[in-house]
Amino acid sequence: xxxxxxxxxxxxxxxxxxxxxxxxxxxxxxxxxxxxxxxxxxxxxxxxxxxxxxxxxxxxxxxxxxxxxxxxxxxxxxxxxxxxxxxxxxxxxxxxxxxxxxxxxxxxxxxxxxxxxxxxxxxxxxxxxxxxxxxxxxxxxxxxxxxxxxxxxxxxxxxxxxxxxxxxxxxxxxxxxxxxxxxxxxxxx
DNA sequence: TAGGCCATCTGGTCCT
DNA sequence: AGGACCAGATGGCCTA
Numbered sequence: 482x483x484x485x486x487x488x489x490x491x492x493x494x495x496x497x498x499x500x501x502x503x504x505x506x507x508x509x510x511x512x513x514x515x516x517x518x519x520x521x522x523x524x525x526x527x528x529x530x531x532x533x534x535x536x537x538x539x540x541x542x543x544x545x546x547x548x549x550x551x552x553x554x555x556x557x558x559x560x561x562x563x564x565x566x567x568x569x570x571x572x573x574x575x576x577x578x579x580x581x582x583x584x585x586x587x588x589x590x591x592x593x594x595x596x597x598x599x600x601x602x603x604x605x606x607x608x609x610x611x612x613x614x615x616x617x618x619x620x621x622x623x624x625x626x627x628x629x630x631x632x633x634x635x636x637x638x639x640x641x642x643x644x645x646x647x648x649x650x651x652x653x654x655x656x657x658x659x660x661x662x663x664x665x666x667x668x669x670x
Numbered sequence: 671t672a673g674g675c676c677a678t679c680t681g682g683t684c685c686t
Numbered sequence: 687a688g689g690a691c692c693a694g695a696t697g698g699c700c701t702a
Contacts, residue, residue, distance in 0.1 A: 561688090566679060568689070573677075594700095597675065 553561075584596050587604050596604065610626040617624050 562680080565681095565689085569680085569691090570678070572690075577677090599675090 580598055580601055583605055584601050587596075587601065587608055589596060589604055607628065610628070614624040614626055
């Protein structure tokens with residue numbers, strides 16, 4: 482951590498800003514660990530040991546001139562940044578919660594590790610397609626979609642990752658849906 | 671050790 | 687004006 486240097490007003494503001502960011506980032510990390518450690522233990526969520534990058538490469542370099550337009554103090558800017566970071570963190574956590582909920586409702590072959598985000602989205606899409614097919618079938622219409630593991634011509638589905646597992650899951654979708662379909666028929670009698 | 675996945679920070683843009 | 691959303695950058699962890 483650098484010490485504060487006394488210099489020209491502009492320089493001083495820049496220096497103070499850098500200093501504040503460093504200071505508050507550490508403060509934030511500490512608070513982060515305190516406030517979120519309990520939920521992290523529950524979810525197994527990983528924590529940053531250090532804050533992220535001090536700057537986002539090229540993006541930050543062009544900001545100094547723009548910054549000077551604003552009449553708010555460096556400290557105020559830092560505060561806003563920290564608040565913004567906090568909101569972004571919360572937003573990403575809620576996004577991750579949504580992913581978790583999605584994982585729970587998608588039938589898939591249980592694995593030792595949880596589904597990645599891209600896998601979750603891909604399977605969700607396939608599941609929706611399978612459900613759509615079932616609805617079409619029940620209505621006596623033609624199926625809308627065909628899957629990769631079906632020999633027929635392919636519609637949609639341009640997935641690239643881990644086709645084997647996906648095929649298994651797609652087969653499972655069909656099987657599950659057929660079972661549900663049968664149950665629905667039985668129950669409706 | 672390389673590559674995949676992820677969390678976080680950050681600045682820009684859009685929206686209310 | 688301020689918050690939400692987004693994408694780029696960065697670095698840590700894990701696995702093959």
